[in-house]
Amino acid sequence: xxxxxxxxxxxxxxxxxxxxxxxxxxxxxxxxxxxxxxxxxxxxxxxxxxxxxxxxxxxxxxxxxxxxxxxxxxxxxxxxxxxxxxxxxxxxxxxxxxxxxxxxxxxxxxxxxxxxxxxxxxxxxxxxxxxxxxxxxxxxxxxxxxxxxxxxxxxxxxxxxxxxxxxxxxxxxxxxxxxxxxxxxxxxxxxxxxxxxxxxxxxx
Numbered sequence: 001x002x003x004x005x006x007x008x009x010x011x012x013x014x015x016x017x018x019x020x021x022x023x024x025x026x027x028x029x030x031x032x033x034x035x036x037x038x039x040x041x042x043x044x045x046x047x048x049x050x051x052x053x054x055x056x057x058x059x060x061x062x063x064x065x066x067x068x069x070x071x072x073x074x075x076x077x078x079x080x081x082x083x084x085x086x087x088x089x090x091x092x093x094x095x096x097x098x099x100x101x102x103x104x105x106x107x108x109x110x111x112x113x114x115x116x117x118x119x120x121x122x123x124x125x126x127x128x129x130x131x132x133x134x135x136x137x138x139x140x141x142x143x144x145x146x147x148x149x150x151x152x153x154x155x156x157x158x159x160x161x162x163x164x165x166x167x168x169x170x171x172x173x174x175x176x177x178x179x180x181x182x183x184x185x186x187x188x189x190x191x192x193x194x195x196x197x198x199x200x201x202x203x204x
Contacts, residue, residue: 023161025178029138029171030185033203038183039133039165040068046163047075047085051130056120057092058113058136058168066204086130091116113140117151127160138168141175148172 014022026042028035043053055072069090076088093112117140123129140146152174155164166175176182198204 021161022180023158023163024180025155026163026165026181026183027138027171027175027179028165028167028183028185029169029176030183031169032185032187032190034185035167035169035183036066036068036135039135039167040072042163042165043072043131043133046131047072047079047088049086051086051161052128053086053088053131053133054120054123054129055088055090055133055135056116056137057090058116058134058140059092067201089129091119110140110143110145113145117146121154124154124158124162124164127162130161130163132162132164134164134166136168137166138171138175141172142170148174151175152178 026039028038040055043055047053053072053076055069072088072090075085076090079085079087093109093116120132120134124132137146141148141151156178158164166179171182192198
């Protein structure tokens with residue numbers, strides 16, 4: 001797309017403005033790091049537009065902390081205090097509301113992931129947020145904890161301006177087919193190859 005120009009103009013009956021403001025389903029997949037980082041960057045742009053942001057992390061431990069969480073929670077407080085940007089909600093399995101359950105085995109995690117998806121579905125159908133980040137969501141789909149066909153059906157039928165960004169390795173072919181934008185991260189070099197472990201401010 002040289003200088004932001006599209007390569008084709010579809011015969012879909014939409015005006016340029018309508019097509020430009022169409023909500024996107026975005027998938028960040030691949031083996032290399034940076035998938036979530038890119039998703040949070042998009043969410044940050046949405047926050048700056050005053051959009052409601054909902055982040056849903058499909059992780060097994062509520063103790064897992066990332067720098068973006070603290071930053072977005074601070075941005076949420078800023079919005080509440082000054083009206084700047086948009087409202088922010090950040091949820092993850094094992095931490096509060098519908099994903100609150102004691103630590104357990106795979107069955108507990110599977111049930112929590114399904115319950116989390118059901119909450120997201122309710123929000124999408126009620127048009128609660130304008131940006132959804134479903135972080136590490138490809139894994140519950142891959143493991144069969146959440147039905148990929150249901151997810152695709154809900155996401156393709158969503159109404160209003162609701163951008164959805166899904167991250168994680170091994171994205172399902174059905175999800176890739178339904179998406180408007182798919183990014184695949186490819187590893188060329190990584191510090192861990194030279195024996196360097198993750199570090200504060202880079203990995204979390």
